[in-house]
Amino acid sequence: MKKVLIAGATGAMGQKAVDLVNSLDGFEITAALAPHLTTENKADYHLAAEVKTYQQLAEIDDNVADIWIDFTLPNAVYADVKYALEHGMKPIVGTTGLTDDQQAELTQLSREKRVGGLIAANFGMSAVLLMKFAQEAAKYFPDVEIIEMHHGDKKDAPSGTALSTAKLIDQVRPAHETNPAETESLPGARGGDYHGIKIHAVRLPGYIAHEQVLFGGDGEALTIRQDSFDRQSFMNGVKVALEKVDQLSELVIGLENIL
Amino acid sequence: MKKVLIAGATGAMGQKAVDLVNSLDGFEITAALAPHLTTENKADYHLAAEVKTYQQLAEIDDNVADIWIDFTLPNAVYADVKYALEHGMKPIVGTTGLTDDQQAELTQLSREKRVGGLIAANFGMSAVLLMKFAQEAAKYFPDVEIIEMHHGDKKDAPSGTALSTAKLIDQVRPAHETNPAETESLPGARGGDYHGIKIHAVRLPGYIAHEQVLFGGDGEALTIRQDSFDRQSFMNGVKVALEKVDQLSELVIGLENIL
Amino acid sequence: MKKVLIAGATGAMGQKAVDLVNSLDGFEITAALAPHLTTENKADYHLAAEVKTYQQLAEIDDNVADIWIDFTLPNAVYADVKYALEHGMKPIVGTTGLTDDQQAELTQLSREKRVGGLIAANFGMSAVLLMKFAQEAAKYFPDVEIIEMHHGDKKDAPSGTALSTAKLIDQVRPAHETNPAETESLPGARGGDYHGIKIHAVRLPGYIAHEQVLFGGDGEALTIRQDSFDRQSFMNGVKVALEKVDQLSELVIGLENIL
Amino acid sequence: MKKVLIAGATGAMGQKAVDLVNSLDGFEITAALAPHLTTENKADYHLAAEVKTYQQLAEIDDNVADIWIDFTLPNAVYADVKYALEHGMKPIVGTTGLTDDQQAELTQLSREKRVGGLIAANFGMSAVLLMKFAQEAAKYFPDVEIIEMHHGDKKDAPSGTALSTAKLIDQVRPAHETNPAETESLPGARGGDYHGIKIHAVRLPGYIAHEQVLFGGDGEALTIRQDSFDRQSFMNGVKVALEKVDQLSELVIGLENIL
Structure with missing residues (x-):
């Protein structure tokens, strides 16, 4: 059973990711990150009782997840992905806003850490x-x-x-x-x-x-x-990424490059 | 059985018209007009032995046809349609080149002669x-x-x-x-x-x-x-015109106006 | 300004009809009918302060509307349309469930009362x-x-x-x-x-x-x-019906018959 | 300049192949095979004066071509392809009728002779x-x-x-x-x-x-x-085969397998 952390779990795309992972055999959500997420309101966001909730990176426990799904905001995504790679979590990133330089730097970091992952502008x-x-x-x-x-x-x-x-x-x-x-x-x-x-x-x-x-x-x-027809279609690509991310040895840019 | 004269019978579109009328019940080709058409070569153009052939308007016998199908040339079409109307033949005209003035004049003539007909830029x-x-x-x-x-x-x-x-x-x-x-x-x-x-x-x-x-x-x-897919499609409209031309009391411009 | 009553105003389609009429120049909602609709909750259903609300037919005031839009239930639609016709309101009906006999009877009634209207299975x-x-x-x-x-x-x-x-x-x-x-x-x-x-x-x-x-x-x-793509499309047909219902002298079955 | 022999050069598809190769830079037709093809009538089939014509396999000169294009008949294709492979000509075959066993045998022969080629049911x-x-x-x-x-x-x-x-x-x-x-x-x-x-x-x-x-x-x-729209489309695939056949080390079945 792969453990998944969802960053941006309370947003529109984050919520679709929550529902996706809840529906998949072989994966479970073990943690979720969002500024206003609490133990009290997590059920409203379809997060099970045992899911750990965090409001910021510094709170995250070690080894809480294997995979990091990121649907956050342009100003958060760089720190998120860096954090994930440094802590051995494979990032699957649909958030836009990374510069070419940032992508190059994170890719280099992924090689050093030997952690695979995927950044995609389009998960459809x-x-x-x-x-x-x-x-x-x-x-x-x-x-x-x-x-x-x-x-x-x-x-x-x-x-x-x-x-x-x-x-x-x-x-x-x-x-x-x-x-x-x-x-x-x-x-x-x-x-x-x-x-x-x-x-x-x-x-x-x-x-x-x-x-x-x-x-x-x-x-x-x-x-x-x-x-x-519907942004729900992005989850089709996230599902493919979840199935393939284990085979990746570094950060890959573009869903088409793992098909 | 309606009698049909085909003007321009040896051209590409004229030949398609010949084949069309030959294939229809209730219509027969009784005459054909084309500059080089002769009794000797008419069989090459799928015209039966009894079809009368003419090389110019002046030769045409009276009462040789009820309907005049015209796929000729821009410089011939005005005289052709005028001739048909004056001799009581209902024109179905796919030849381009009539000016707006000529169309108006021919329409006026059709009213005077009480002869219906159709001029269409597009028979598809x-x-x-x-x-x-x-x-x-x-x-x-x-x-x-x-x-x-x-x-x-x-x-x-x-x-x-x-x-x-x-x-x-x-x-x-x-x-x-x-x-x-x-x-x-x-x-x-x-x-x-x-x-x-x-x-x-x-x-x-x-x-x-x-x-x-x-x-x-x-x-x-x-x-x-x-x-x-093919200019053969023009014959679909000619067939509709053949079926409807009897109901027309004057010259109509545009196939859409008889549907 | 045409006055409109919306029957079934709180349902999914009724709510789309409310939004449609609110958006149209020349029409205003003057009344709404629905089992649980009250003066207190009408704002929740996008109904303005001056809209009269009714929970059953018997409560409806005379002359409250010119047009009756009906998106109710199969077991309510017959009584609704009969009521509308008898009180001089032109029905526009999207509710299914009328039998052929009921449609015939209501059409006959519309002729007697000289009230036009439309019943349509499909407003797309x-x-x-x-x-x-x-x-x-x-x-x-x-x-x-x-x-x-x-x-x-x-x-x-x-x-x-x-x-x-x-x-x-x-x-x-x-x-x-x-x-x-x-x-x-x-x-x-x-x-x-x-x-x-x-x-x-x-x-x-x-x-x-x-x-x-x-x-x-x-x-x-x-x-x-x-x-x-979306049931919202039904409102395109309701809008056409609103524009044309005044020209109808009896109940018409099928949107295609007023186009 | 690659030298091409066209087998079945007088047939409908063979003629399209003749026109194709005549239009391509880097390829020239050096020979053509067909039962009734002669020095006298070859110009009728768009074959240049220097093209050698043969009516049967036994007449073909050594080293007359590098590539063998085959649009012949089911009863001729096996012998044709075998002949081509044995004489070092790379076959591009659109003729149907080879059994699975014949295909396997010819593929084995191509390996022994180290001659590449392509057999395709569909060149569209x-x-x-x-x-x-x-x-x-x-x-x-x-x-x-x-x-x-x-x-x-x-x-x-x-x-x-x-x-x-x-x-x-x-x-x-x-x-x-x-x-x-x-x-x-x-x-x-x-x-x-x-x-x-x-x-x-x-x-x-x-x-x-x-x-x-x-x-x-x-x-x-x-x-x-x-x-x-037109069988002319088959020549698009023949052109691709001509460009790629040099890279093949044995007989390949199916155009999709060389794309």
């Missing part, structure tokens, strides 16, 4: 697999465009996931020029351009978060699509 | 129904975007069908403002803009001609999509 | 439009199949909406035989069969409620798809 | 990538269904590609039970069942050959789709 399995498959397909189908669709309130376009997908494709696809003579009778009709990869952003009420990568070749097409 | 039933349904849905779903996808060789964007769809929607949808505060980190990501309706054009090899209209509302979405 | 605009468009398209594309996709917990297949769509198509499509010689190496691969219309039901976690109608013809395809 | 890159990605995704999304769509004339259901996809998924997905209590009000609505994986086959005119694999998980979905 469908989005992560879409990016992985899109990168692979682009080697064979250099003609590719991306369409992402989000709810009407999203202000920025294109989405971060769409742009990340384009960057991954750009790293591998053969030198390529798409239809240089094309013209637009409505400016923007051909979409945004990232190194020759066209990205189209749709914004409509009702939609949630969806991405399609469209590949075309002589006489055929390949389309990869993912739909995120 | 899926495209025509898509436009019709999109216009109707826009009354209830004012939030709408269009994605069209064509083969990589298409030079202009967006497609004529996509633009026509946007115009039809614009005629009916309630006053509407979509997400005014949105920003593009890649210019063009949000597509081309026709009166607030965003249009996205995808160009990829393998693709043929496809259009999607996406509607979004609170908690739901409606999508209408059409795919044209 | 995308589903209602899909059914309407599918029926219209089937006249031109008799080759059609239906795919519906729902969450993995749905026990019955196909969905009621898919079956209703097939029935509507069956009423209009030309006599038709699809590929009589086909064989299945896996029984069921070709789907369920409703009068020759194939219906395929997909059940997967993550999915919510989605339906596609696929039409095929020579060289082309037409697809109509609707996605219900 | 989109179909091959779909199968590869579907198998990978199933490790993380055990809930999966397959929808394939073909033209209305296809007699058997489901398609071979759909069944192959299900087999690949079945090899890897975790033990899994989908909604055991479900019921069908129309028999077949839930599709055909391959080891718990549901397969749905759509047959409609206009459609060509299309396959979708739908994965669902908590709050998200992943869909992989491929469309084959």
Whole structure:
């Protein structure tokens, strides 16, 4: 039975992590960390009677957990992960806000301490697999465009996931020029351009978060699509991380790198 | 049995029309018009022994046909349709090139002669129904975007069908403002803009001609999509026109107006 | 300003109706009916100070409203609608459970009282439009199949909406035989069969409620798809009903019949 | 410059292969084999003046080519591949009809001769990538269904590609039970069942050959789709094989195994 500490256990994502671990065979929550968490209110957060509660790092008992799940805040995550690594707990981190330098430093620390772990910006399995498959397909189908669709309130376009997908494709696809003579009778009709990869952003009420990568070749097409209906989907990736973290010998950045 | 004359019978579309009428119960080809068509070569064009062949308008016998199908050339179509109306033949016209003035004049002539008929820019039933349904849905779903996808060789964007769809929607949808505060980190990501309706054009090899209209509302979405795999699809609309032309009392512009 | 009474105001759908009417210009909630609703707790249900609250029909004041929105229970809806019609309030009814006989009787009553209204099993605009468009398209594309996709917990297949769509198509499509010689190496691969219309039901976690109608013809395809992401979508149809109910001279069954 | 012999050069697929190799930098056709091919008619088959033509294996000159592309007939392919391997030409084989025993024997021969090559039932890159990605995704999304769509004339259901996809998924997905209590009000609505994986086959005119694999998980979905519009698409896979065959040390079965 693996022992798990959940940092940020009272937040929206933290609570989903609590429910996930409570539902899994082979894992148990032994500790939880959150600023206002107490012995009295822990049941409200679906934490069992035997779970130890802490409000700050300094209070945490030694050997209380094997794995550290972190859904906290940008200003807390660096100290959290450092603490986890130094105390032999494998971090699984969904909190954003670590700088590249901090990630590099923590990775170095993980090597010294020989403690594996994972930091991921996106724990949605469908989005992560879409990016992985899109990168692979682009080697064979250099003609590719991306369409992402989000709810009407999203202000920025294109989405971060769409742009990340384009960057991954750009790293591998053969030198390529798409239809240089094309013209637009409505400016923007051909979409945004990232190194020759066209990205189209749709914004409509009702939609949630969806991405399609469209590949075309002589006489055929390949389309990869993912739909995120609910942030619950992040827990699919956390579950995969829990199953794989024991096989990691250092801190890995990106869920796709442990699949 | 309705008698049909096919003008432009030796061209690519004319040949498809020949095959269509040959396959239909209740219709027979009685005459065909084309510059190089002769009694000797008519069998090569799937025309039966009893079909009369003409190389120019002046040769055509009176009462040779009830219906005139026209897939000729822009410089021939005006004289053809005028000839048909004046001789009591109901024209079904897929040839492009008539000016607005010519269309108005021919419509006036059709009223005087009391001869119905149809002129259509697009005989693809899926495209025509898509436009019709999109216009109707826009009354209830004012939030709408269009994605069209064509083969990589298409030079202009967006497609004529996509633009026509946007115009039809614009005629009916309630006053509407979509997400005014949105920003593009890649210019063009949000597509081309026709009166607030965003249009996205995808160009990829393998693709043929496809259009999607996406509607979004609170908690739901409606999508209408059409795919044209082959110009054979135009004959679906010609068949509908053949079945309905008897009910028309004047020349009608647009297949959607007889559905 | 139209005055609205909401029956079942404290239920899940009733609460969505309360929020809808509160958000609309030209309409105001003047009364609400629900078994446990009181002056004291009405604010908890987003009802303004001036809204009159009733726990049963007998308490309702004359002339308190022009329109009666009903999201109650099967055993209450008949008496509710009868009461509304007899007191000159136009009913908009989303509650299920009325028998065909009861619907006929209430429609007759609405004619006698000259009070319009609407009873609808489905207020989701995308589903209602899909059914309407599918029926219209089937006249031109008799080759059609239906795919519906729902969450993995749905026990019955196909969905009621898919079956209703097939029935509507069956009423209009030309006599038709699809590929009589086909064989299945896996029984069921070709789907369920409703009068020759194939219906395929997909059940997967993550999915919510989605339906596609696929039409095929020579060289082309037409697809109509609707996605219900959230029951909030029902309010789109209630809003349309509120806007149109004044134009109705009797009780109408089915949202599609007022579009 | 790699020298290529094309066996079956006058057939439909052979001709596509001729056009492909003629268009590629770094490869040249040096020889062609077909029963009726002659010096006189070779230009009709897009073969250049310097291409050597043969009507049977015994005529082939030594060292005439490095690579042997085979699109012949089931009764010729075994002898062809054996001949190629024995004479140091790397076979790329799209001809069907080899038994499992013949494949095993030829693979053994390729090891002895240290000549690489590829035998593939499907050279459509989109179909091959779909199968590869579907198998990978199933490790993380055990809930999966397959929808394939073909033209209305296809007699058997489901398609071979759909069944192959299900087999690949079945090899890897975790033990899994989908909604055991479900019921069908129309028999077949839930599709055909391959080891718990549901397969749905759509047959409609206009459609060509299309396959979708739908994965669902908590709050998200992943869909992989491929469309084959034209048999030209097979040449995309032949091109990849040409580029990779030099890296192979023995005969490989299946395009997916060299990607």
